[in-house]
Amino acid sequence: MSAVSYPAAEPIFAAYAHDMGPAAAVYTESVQEYEDVEIKIEVIIELEPEPEPESESAPVSSASVPTPPPAPEPVLLSVVEPAPEPEPEPYPEPYAYPAPEPAVGEFISLGIFELTAYCLCARCCGIWSAEHPSRIGTGFVQRSASGTIPQAGRTIAVDTSVIPFGTYVKINGHVYIAEDRGGAIRGNKIDILKPDHETAMRFGRQRAEVFIKVVG
Ligand SMILES: [Zn+2]
Numbered sequence: 001m002s003a004v005s006y007p008a009a010e011p012i013f014a015a016y017a018h019d020m021g022p023a024a025a026v027y028t029e030s031v032q033e034y035e036d037v038e039i040k041i042e043v044i045i046e047l048e049p050e051p052e053p054e055s056e057s058a059p060v061s062s063a064s065v066p067t068p069p070p071a072p073e074p075v076l077l078s079v080v081e082p083a084p085e086p087e088p089e090p091y092p093e094p095y096a097y098p099a100p101e102p103a104v105g106e107f108i109s110l111g112i113f114e115l116t117a118y119c120l121c122a123r124c125c126g127i128w129s130a131e132h133p134s135r136i137g138t139g140f141v142q143r144s145a146s147g148t149i150p151q152a153g154r155t156i157a158v159d160t161s162v163i164p165f166g167t168y169v170k171i172n173g174h175v176y177i178a179e180d181r182g183g184a185i186r187g188n189k190i191d192i193l194k195p196d197h198e199t200a201m202r203f204g205r206q207r208a209e210v211f212i213k214v215v216g
Contacts, residue, residue: 107170107211110163113188115171117203118157119196120150144180150193157182157191168213175213
């Protein structure tokens with residue numbers, strides 16, 4: 001076969017050279033290989049930078065050349081005046097953090113307790129009862145373990161390692177005072193003093209949430 005020669009794409013390179021401007025020269029070379037494949041190699045060489053055009057401040061007659069309108073003031077879109085930081089709200093004086101402890105006078109829960117009831121009879125209090133045979137005729141005054149005169153509706157027996165003497169204890173909405181102890185009252189157990197034995201036995205064994213009053 002005979003080799004086919006394609007004309008060089010002169011218009012394209014001319015356009016390149018035009019785009020590059022006079023600061024660049026376009027060198028092109030066409031190489032013909034094989035039979036009908038033309039490989040074009042372009043080498044674009046950066047030449048010296050184009051010199052800055054001469055300032056057009058040459059003295060000219062203002063009458064012959066109209067004064068161009070002044071360039072508009074540049075608008076700086078990227079510079080935004082930051083909004084001023086708001087002044088922090090002043091703390092009320094004196095500032096107080098929330099109390100980590102329950103407030104004095106508040107009742108806090110101790111959880112669920114097992115409740116029983118007793119009275120001042122010898123069956124309930126043994127030798128500590130004024131009704132005990134050994135106390136009859138001795139002038140013995142029955143007192144609670146804390147020394148108070150026990151009173152139904154106020155006195156309860158507690159485990160003092162759980163509820164100290166003198167603690168106000170709210171059970172089912174009624175406030176008692178921990179004044180007494182009992183041999184079977186250990187841990188989360190409370191014995192509630194009732195006015196008579198029958199009432200105590202009728203109370204039986206119950207469970208309820210117990211609250212104690214916070215003291216200062
Ligand atoms: Zn009793």
